[in-house]
Amino acid sequence: MDDRPLPEDPPTGPGYFPRRGGAAGEVPEIDTAAAATVRAEVERNEALIAAVLRSGGTDQQVGERVRHHLSGEPDPLGAGALAAIVVRLTDRGNGPVLADGWVGEHGLAFAACAFVERHAVMVEKAAPPRWVRFLTETPASPRHWVDEGTARKLRQLLAAAPEREHRAAVGRLGGHRRDPLRRALVSFLVPDRTDWVAECCAEDAGVQADTVHWLLMCSVGSAEHLALLGARAGLRPDEAVLPVMSTLIEGLGAGAVPLLGDVIPGAPAPLQVMDALAGVPSDEALRILLTHARDPDAHARAVRAIERFPVRAVPVLARLAGTRPAVAELLGRHLRSHPRLVGSVVPALPEADRMTAERLGPPAPRPEKPVPWTAPAPAPVGWVDVTRLPQILLKGREHALPADVTGHFVAMLADGHPGVAAVADLCDPGSLAEFAWALFETHEFRRLPRPDGGWVRAALARFGDDTTARRLTPIVGDWPKSKRHREARLALGVFTGIGTDAALRQLDHLARKARFRGLREAAERELDRAARERGLTAEQLADRLVPDLDLDADGALVLDYGPRRFTVGFDERLAPYVTGPGGKRRASLPKPAATDDPETAHAAYEHFKQLKKDVRAIAAGQVARLERAMVTGRSWTAAEFHALFAGHPLVRHIARRLVWATGEGEAFRLDEDRTLSDVHDDAFTLPATARVTIPHPALLPLGTWSEIFADYEILQPFPQIGRTVHTLTDAELKGGRLERFEGRTVPLGRVLDLDRRGWERHRPSGSPEQVWVSRPAADGLHVMITLSPGIAVDPEDRVPEQRLTDVRLNDRPAGFGDRVGAHTFGELDPATASEILTDLIGLVGPTERP
Incomplete structure (x- = not known):
């Protein structure tokens, strides 16, 4: 399976810590002036250093070694402790300057040992007298600071050093492995000594467990190491940063994926975790990203992983596509962008996954047909590759727009050229909608320049359809979570641009259900504008946007499995139920059997799953709106009542559980057979000129209705008959x-x-x-x-x-x-x-x- 990274992608994330024999990393240069810089820093602080060394709290062995080093006898412990004192006194982390100074003056092996000893002592920062002690001999904070800049440079130098120099450094470092902290620091510098890493993984790190843990996460290189760590194997939230994660991936490959997936919920920067996962050639990495695919940022990283590992992605997507619409869209777009995969990878999938992929894959290419059109010459759009986008089909859908004309068409869209209309008139509307969505996905999920977004949104608004609106809703709803409030508000114009009832229903959903108040308010304003253009109020428009969900006149739906058929009805809570061939009522559709027609049964099964989601959302919105109408005293004409409530195949299930009234106070209810009756269960005729309301019990006493609702076992969608009424004094x-x-x-x-x-x-x-x-x-x-x-x-x-x-x-x-x-x-x-x-x-x- 060819899963090599794309040439432009680095093998690891930024700032990773390389290992000898692993992915090639940068070989840094040595600053030849660094040794003089370090000496000058020491001279400037000579008096303070002397005071620390004289302090009664300073460990005498450490003090003596520092004095030896200052007197011209190079000593790694003395050099490391001196560096610790200077950094602590000056509040400056000298980072790579220390490494360069040590290497330039004493060589790489000395520098590595000085780094280890520098982090094995602790310098007290409180008011004078300060002191310095071995870290292992004093109480210490759970997380000891490690100079990451020095650590990275020394590890880079050791990873790239000539063999003789590397052996010398490893030999000297072996003499500094005196305790768990020093052993972990040494293993960090030379993780290619896997036996040393294994020893660190197997032991208890004591008071420095937290520091040792992240060092080990950058040192481990095998499943054996993880097994030795046992319950300690795994990133901690504060370790979920790109240098550590990239190093872990470089060392463990796909073995790092479970550790990354586990840390996503608590990580301070979860997007960095997802960035790391997107670079791993692992089925599990892609599955983890796809579980968060409704989040636009996670979706973008899933797309990146799919494009980076196009072959590996197909079976993962196919396995999940049957139950997750967002994944099904990703699979369909991936197969349309890489049609060769349909013939090379899809046939080898398990039967159910293969059928899913074949259903979602690209249709057979249509032959191109020249069109009577002269192309203008606006600048091409560099990021658009029309060969990776679906064909634009001509009217009749038997032929496709030539690829070169498609490229000009995209350029005209970006330029706002008036010639767009002439091309669009030649094309199939549904095909234009698919093409516009593919443009949007390409732009949105590949982090392309945001200024281009305006014309892409305009293309969606101009050519989009009901499917476009449904796809766009969760994406726009999640954008504010990524601080993209302005883009979310601008995208609302796409729904009104499409202008269909289904598109406005999606806008209404955002106005009611978006998690962010600013987006809800913006959607309300956009909906008000759409209502005014139709001469309606927002509530009146919402009445007209309730879908019928393909229900028949009796409010039912027949779903066909081929040899079996099922009828969908609704209970008093508007929850759908199913009646099968034997008349048995069940809560859900059975899964298709081997004897059912595969395509028909699968389509029916997916239709029912979507129906349940749609009805749940619609019912909640309608119940809330009707309760609000009762409180505010909103009214409808008799014709509106019959069309929007009594005659609507879905809403009437709610309407018949309420008491209605005319403006004159005549109360009635809607029977199951869609006739009207009064409180005595006698037929009621609604005058054509009447205004109809949902009476509040504070305005019209409803107690006499309780008996008839009880007799018919009618449950109200919200309290009306028995609603508590409070009065002012x-x-x-x-x-x-x-x-x-x-x-x-x-x-x-x-x-x-x-x-x-x-x-x-x-x-x-x-x-x-x-x-x-x-x-x-x-x-x-x-x-x-x-x-x-x-x-x-x-x-x-x-x-x-x-x-x-x-x-x-x-x-x-x-x-x-x-x-x-x-x-x-x-x-x-x-x-x-x-x-x-x-x-x-x-x-x-x-x-x-x-």
Whole structure:
């Protein structure tokens, strides 16, 4: 299997620590002036050095060795301790200068030994008198600092040294392996002495276990070493940095993958871990990346790994593609970009994986056909290779646009050339949509220049279709997590550019469900704009965007396995269930059997899995919107009620579990057969001129409906008939404050829970605390709660309780500090007042009515 790295890719990550006989690393030059620089530093600090050596706390053996070295008798321990003293006194890590000075003056073997001894002593940094001791003889911090710059340079020099010089250095280092820390430092410098590494892996490192661990992670080179480490084998979160990970990969190859995968959740820089994984020729490495493939950054690294190891990637992708749509898209794009793999790799896959790959692979190439068009000459787009992109098919889909014309077409797209329309008119719309998506993927997941993104987004908006919108939604939703807020907001225009109901449904999903508030608000604005263009409100547009999911007029769906057929229905929670050939009801479709038609059964099985996801999302959104409509008193015409609720194959499952009413207060419900009936179970005729609402029990008593809903075992999607109703007192109706809630102290968690009830937190300009919480109460009016001491923006600074100092009605949202206008709670309708009181009582607990 040809899995050699691409020529432009380095074999290891930046800053890795090379080993003799391993991947070739940089051979650094020696700074010939470094020895003089070190001597000058020592001379400048001569008095302080002498004071440290005279200190009663300094180990006399160390002090004597430093004096010998200063007197002209080269001594590795003396040189190392002297370096430790100077670095500690001056607060400067001299790094490679020390290595260069030692090598230039005394040779590589001496320098390596001085490095080991320099890290085997500890210099006290507290106020004078300072002292220096052997590190192993004093209590020490769990993680001892190691001069990484000096370490890297010496390891580079030793890895590239001539054989005679290397043997001499190894021989001298052998005499400095007196304790676990020194042994680990020596093994780090010469990891090719695998017997020394094995000895380190097998022993307890004592107080310096943490320091020794990362040194060993850069020294191990075999499964035997990992076995000797036992439970200690594995990266720790703070070790998940590119130099350590790249060195581990260089030493262990694919054996390093489990260690990298385990550290992703706690790593301070998880993207660096993924970068490292993307460079390993390992099935497991790619599988780990694919488990995070919905994350755009992980997706980008998975794409990089797939392109780097194109042959190895196919069986991994094929195995996962059947259950993960994001992976299926990656496999399809990979096979379309490398059609030779369809004939060379796919036939050898296990049968189920082979069928998946063949289904997702490229269609047979279409012959190119000249088109009556004269190409203009805008500058070509350097990063686009049209031979790696799907063909653009002409109308009729029997022939393809010539490759040279496709290249000109891309250049015109990038240039905004008006000739784009002439080419597009010749092409199949679906093929243009696939081509535009392939352009987007190529640009997005290969870290290409962001300024190009504008024309790529424009191509998506112009040629994209419903599938484009569905693919784009999770990517845009995750971009803010990678600090790409602006790009996420700009990409929302793609959905309105596509303009189909399905595309706007995806935009509505982002407006309701995006994890980032800024993106939700931007999606709401984009949705409002789309609604205005259609002459609708955002809520009216949302009513019209509920998909029918291919259900029939009875709200059911038939799925075909070939010899077997299954009917999908929905229970009272809108959860789908399946009725099979024998009439037996089951919660899910059975997996296709050997006797079923392979293609038909697989398609039906995948359709049902997607249906469950779609219904779950739609149901949650619809229930929330209808409850909000009940609270706000929103109404529909009779025609809208019949079209959007009674006649909708999916929404009617929710609608028939509610009580509806006309503007005149005539209540009715929707029967299972789509007829209407009143509280006496008599037929009800809805006047064509009626306005229809979902009545709140504060506005229309609904208690008489409880018996009929119980008789028919109807479960409501949210509390309506039995909803608790709260009322304002006469005094509260005449005033603008709710004093019964003021002065109460409540847990912080309850205040934060108000977010889910539609309240928003605000803070004065420049303040670190959010001191107001507000929610809309009526047109232009807001209920505002003033908090003390306020909610700190930084979660770590938040106090556990908040005092409600003020609860009042305001004619602008909280955050301005003033109370403009005199308003009373009597201006609110009973339903709104009841909901506000419900929130406040839930916040503070039961209160006595004044």
